[in-house]
Amino acid sequence: MGFFTLLEVATMPVLQVLLISILGAFMSTEYWNLLNADARSYLNKIVFNIFTPSLIFASLANTVTLQDVITWWFMPVNMGLSFLVGGILGWIVVKILKPEPYLEGLIIATCSAGNVGNLLVIIVPSICNEDGSPFGDPNICSSVVLSYVSFSMALGGFYIWTYTFHLVQNSASTYKATQVAEESLSRKPNNDFDTNSESHLLKADDQDQTSIQVISTKAIAEDMEKELVFAQSSGKAGDEIPFWGKLTGFLHQIVEELMSPPTVGGIMGFIFGCVPFLRNLIIGKTAPLRVIQDSIKLLGDGTIPSIILILGGNLIKGLRSAKLNPLIIIGVILVRYLILPLIGIGLVKVAGDLGFLSPDPLYRYVLMLQFSLPPATSIGTMTQLFDVGKEECSVLFLWTYLVAAFALTIWSTVYMWVLS
Incomplete structure (x- = not known):
């Protein structure tokens, strides 16, 4: 399989992302005005609450059985390690480059979470069908690879909507809480309410109005002082929360994240896939309730194009106003396309030598x-x-996806050489 053939295969899904992003960008301009800020926000809520849970549920329920989980037990471990190592490397990038606080979670997330959805679905089956594929009979390869890819896709969705979601949510919450605290501490009484003998409003003969104005000014100042004291005391009180209180709060936060729609969809899909009775109800041509699975899958198919359209819509404003240091883009590219692939080769080789993996080179x-x-x-x-x-x-996605076509081609070549 030649380099340019691999380049063509790897470029197709990347071009799809870029073309749909360009469409989203045009839809957000004033000429079309189909995807303005409000429209993107509403569409995003639909993606989060409906499309994404449907996609994860349909993938897990249709492809994952209890036997698969037992046989492919290393795949969740492998993907978990890719997220963990990528997160650590992203944290190092943040500490070295010191970006704006609200970008820290985004940088760590982009370094840790890979697109195991539409890219794997297109790239791996395409390689199986090419002449000279190192994975044997194309027919057998194509049938097996769909199970591998679907399982990876479902696992990726689960990790993204737990681990990565927690990263972005934590970063956003911390940043917004810091902003609120700074605004509260920096607020001062409005001096426009202060009065003196030369004030135009106090030139009236009614002295009662003067006294009311002065009293209201003092009241405002006292309220501001109380707010500052309360903010400071709240910060001190937070440090005195007992261990069990902190543990309860931490567990409560975990439960809230596990109740997010994508995570619930993943849990339900795993249950339906692993329990034969439930699986037979909705999966298969003879399943009595197969229309439910078909409907959920139809909803899930809208996830990826909707997300990419939203990214494209944000791109126009991002190119004009995004405060993104070019070194951050370079750092993320180095992590995703240089350091992580080298770690992946070493990890899979070690796991194979220890007997944790099946000899199947495609796996x-x-x-x-x-x-x-x-x-x-x-x-x-x-x-x-x-x-x-x-x-x-x-903006970060624009550059990383432009580099992705060449990076995927090079690493696919290296991986097949290592496994041959």
Whole structure:
């Protein structure tokens, strides 16, 4: 399989993302005005509450069985390690480059979460069907790879909407809380209410009005002092929360995140996939309730194009106003397309030598490829949801996806050489 053939295969999904992004950008301009800020916000809520849970549920329920989980037990571990290592590397990038506080969660998320959805679905089956594929019979390869890719896609959705969602939410909450605290401490009484003997409003003969005005000024000043004292005392009180109180708050936060629609969709899909009775109700041509699965899958198919359209809509404003240091873009590209793939090769080789993996080269190829994908487009949904770093996210995705075509081609070649 030649380099240019691989380049063509790797470029197709990347071009799809870029073309749909361009369409979203035009839809957000004043000429069309189909995807303005309000429209993007509403569409994003639909993606978060309806489309994404449907996509994750349909993928898990249709492809994951209890036997698959037992056989492919290393795949969740492998993907979890890619998210963990990428998050650590992203944290290092943040500490070195010191970006704006509201960008910290976005940078760590783009370094950790890979797009295991539409890219794997297009790239891996295409390689199976090419002449000279190192994975054997194209027919057998194509049938097996769909299971690998679907399982990866479902796992990726679960990790993204737990681990990555927590990163972005935490960063956004911390940044907004800091902003509120700074605004509260910096507020001062409005001097326009202060009065003196030369004030135009006090030239009236009614002295009662003068006294009321002075009293109201003092009241405002006293209220501001009380607010400052309360803000300071709240900060001190937070440090005195007992251990069990902190633990309860932490568990409460975890439960809230697990109750997010995408996570609930993943849990329900896993249950329906692993329980034979429930699976037979909705999966298969003879399933009595197969219309439910078909309807959910139809909704899930709208996830990826909707997310990319939103990213494109944010791109116009991002190119004009995004405060993104070019070194940050370079740092994310180095993490995603240089450091993580090298770590992935070493991890899969070690796991194979220890006997944790089946000898199937296609399975190992999918595991390696999970370390070299561009950032997950779902991150754009999260930044839109929390209204933090939307424009910067679009600009960051533009550059990482432009580099992705060549990076995926090079690493696919290296992976097949290593596995041959």
